[in-house]
Amino acid sequence: MPILDEKVDLLYDAIVRRNPGEPEFHQAVHGVLDSLGAVLAKESRLARDRMIERLCEPERQIIFRVPWQNDRGEVQLNRGFQVEFSSALGPYKGGLRFHPSVNLGIVKFLGFTQVFKNALTGMPIGGAKGGADFDPKGKSDGEVMRFCQSFMTELYRHLGEHTDVPAGDIGVGERELGYLFGQYKRITNRYESGVLTGKGPAWGGSLVRKEATGFGAVFFAERMLEARGQTLDGKTCVVSGSGNVALHAIQKLHDRGARVVACSDSDGVVHDRDGLDLALLFQVKEDERGRVSDYAERRGERARFTRSGDVWSIPCDIAMPCATQNELNARDAATLIQNGCALVVEGANMPVTPEGVARLLEAGVAFGPGKAANAGGVATSALEMQQNASRDSWSFEHTEGRLAAIMGNIHRTCFETAEALGVPGNYVVGANVAGFLRVARAMLALGVI
Numbered sequence: 099m100p101i102l103d104e105k106v107d108l109l110y111d112a113i114v115r116r117n118p119g120e121p122e123f124h125q126a127v128h129g130v131l132d133s134l135g136a137v138l139a140k141e142s143r144l145a146r147d148r149m150i151e152r153l154c155e156p157e158r159q160i161i162f163r164v165p166w167q168n169d170r171g172e173v174q175l176n177r178g179f180q181v182e183f184s185s186a187l188g189p190y191k192g193g194l195r196f197h198p199s200v201n202l203g204i205v206k207f208l209g210f211t212q213v214f215k216n217a218l219t220g221m222p223i224g225g226a227k228g229g230a231d232f233d234p235k236g237k238s239d240g241e242v243m244r245f246c247q248s249f250m251t252e253l254y255r256h257l258g259e260h261t262d263v264p265a266g267d268i269g270v271g272e273r274e275l276g277y278l279f280g281q282y283k284r285i286t287n288r289y290e291s292g293v294l295t296g297k298g299p300a301w302g303g304s305l306v307r308k309e310a311t312g313f314g315a316v317f318f319a320e321r322m323l324e325a326r327g328q329t330l331d332g333k334t335c336v337v338s339g340s341g342n343v344a345l346h347a348i349q350k351l352h353d354r355g356a357r358v359v360a361c362s363d364s365d366g367v368v369h370d371r372d373g374l375d376l377a378l379l380f381q382v383k384e385d386e387r388g389r390v391s392d393y394a395e396r397r398g399e400r401a402r403f404t405r406s407g408d409v410w411s412i413p414c415d416i417a418m419p420c421a422t423q424n425e426l427n428a429r430d431a432a433t434l435i436q437n438g439c440a441l442v443v444e445g446a447n448m449p450v451t452p453e454g455v456a457r458l459l460e461a462g463v464a465f466g467p468g469k470a471a472n473a474g475g476v477a478t479s480a481l482e483m484q485q486n487a488s489r490d491s492w493s494f495e496h497t498e499g500r501l502a503a504i505m506g507n508i509h510r511t512c513f514e515t516a517e518a519l520g521v522p523g524n525y526v527v528g529a530n531v532a533g534f535l536r537v538a539r540a541m542l543a544l545g546v547i
C-alpha cells in the first residue's frame with residue numbers, strides 16, 4: 099500500500115488496532131485516508147473534531163442468527179449482518195450480499211465505501227451494507243425463500259423507508275428481494291415500497307434499476323474517454339464476472355459500438371474473439387441461471403472456455419472488473435499495461451488491489467474507482483425511492499436519462515476536485531476527497547454525532 103501522511107498514518111494504525119482481523123475494511127479505510135492528507139491540513143477542524151475516527155466507526159452494527167430448513171427438512175444455520183455506517187446525509191442505504199465469504203470485515207468495507215459513494219451521487223442517502231454467509235447457488239427456490247424469510251424476520255425491525263433501505267448485491271437479485279419484501283410486508287402489515295430498492299417493476303421497482311450499475315459504469319467510462327478526446331466505438335473490452343453488473347456493462351458497451359470479447363464467473367473465463375453474443379449470454383445467465391461454460395458450449399467453435407483462467411491476460415483497450423473485491427492485482431495490471439489497455443473502470447467494489455491501482459496510475463492508464471464509477475446502482479435506487487414516495491413510475495428513457503446525468507455529474511465532481519488538488523486525471527483522489535468533504539461537512543453541521 100502507498101505511504102500515508104505521518105499524522106494520518108497514526109490514525110490508520112489506531113483504526114487497525116480497534117478493528118482486528120478485518121483486512122478488507124483496513125484496505126478500504128487506507129484507500130480513503132491515503133487521499134486526505136492535503137484536505138486535513140487545510141481544514142484543521144476536521145482533525146480537531148476527530149472526523150476520521152468518527153467516520154470509520156459505524157453508527158450501528160447488527161449480527162444475527164438466521165436458522166432455516168432445507169428441502170429435506172434439515173435445519174441450517176447462517177449468520178446475518180447489517181452495518182449501518184452513516185446517516186449524516188439520509189437514511190442508511192446499501193445492498194445486501196449473500197455469499198459464503200461474507201463476514202463482518204467484508205460488510206464493514208462495503209458499508210464504509212458506500213458512505214462516500216452515496217455522498218458522491220449528491221442524493222440524500224446515508225451508507226450501510228448487510229448480508230449473510232448464505233450461498234444461494236445450488237439452492238432451490240423454496241430454500242432461498244425460506245432463508246430470505248428467516249433473514250427478514252430479524253432484519254425488519256431495523257429497516258424503514260426513513261431509517262434503512264437495503265437493495266441487492268452479490269447473490270441478491272430480484273428473486274431474493276421479492277421474498278424479502280414479501281416477508282417485510284407480512285410482518286409489518288404495511289405496503290411500504292420505499293423500504294427496499296431493486297424491486298421488480300410490477301411491485302414498486304424502478305425501471306433501469308436492474309441495469310443501472312453496469313450502465314452507469316459505462317457512462318462513467320464514456321466521460322473518462324471524452325476527457326481524453328476518445329469514444330467507446332470500436333474499442334475491444336474485457337469484463338470480469340457475469341452477474342448483474344457485468345451483464346449490463348457488457349450490454350451498454352455493445353450498444354455503444356465496443357466489442358466485448360470475454361467475461362467470467364468463479365469457474366473460469368469465456369473468450370469469444372468475435373465479441374460475446376448478447377442474446378445467448380443473457381439467455382444462459384438470466385433466464386436459465388447457467389454458467390459461462392454453458393454459454394461457451396452453446397457457442398461452439400467461436401468461444402473458448404478456460405477453467406480458473408483470468409480475463410486480464412486477454413488483450414484489450416478497456417478492462418472492467420465487475421465481479422468481486424481484489425480480483426485484479428499488480429501482476430494483472432502489468433499484463434493489461436503490456437497488452438496496451440488504456441482504461442480500467444471498476445464496476446465491482448474494490449476489485450483492483452492497491453498495488454494494482456498504483457501500477458495502473460504510474461503507467462498513465464486512466465482509472466475509474468468503483469466509488470464513483472459504480473454509483474449508478476445506488477443513484478437509481480434513490481430514484482426508485484423518489485418514485486415510491488410520490489407513488490409514481492417513470493419511463494425507461496426518462497430514468498436512464500436521469501442516470502446518465504448523475505454519472506456525468508459524478509465524473510465532473512471527481513475530475514474537477516482532482517484538478518483543484520493538483521493531481522489532474524486522478525479520479526481516486528477526486529472521488530475520495532469530494533465524497534469525504536460532503537459527509538464531513540454535514541456531520542459538522544449536525545453537532546457531535
Ligand code: NDP
Pocket residue numbers: 193266267268269270311339340341342343344362363364365420421422423445446447448472473475476
Ligand atoms: P452478482 O451476484 O449478480 O454477480 C457476481 C458475479 O461475480 C458472478 O459472475 C460471480 O460468479 C462473480 N463472483 C462473485 N464472487 C466471486 C469470487 N469470489 N470469485 C470469482 N467470481 C466471483 O453480483 P453483482 O453483479 O450485483 O455484483 C458484482 C460486484 O458489483 C460486487 O462487487 C458488488 O458489490 C458490486 N456492486 C453491485 C451493485 C448492484 O447494483 N448490484 C452496485 C454497486 C456495486 P459466480 O456466479 O461463479 O459466483
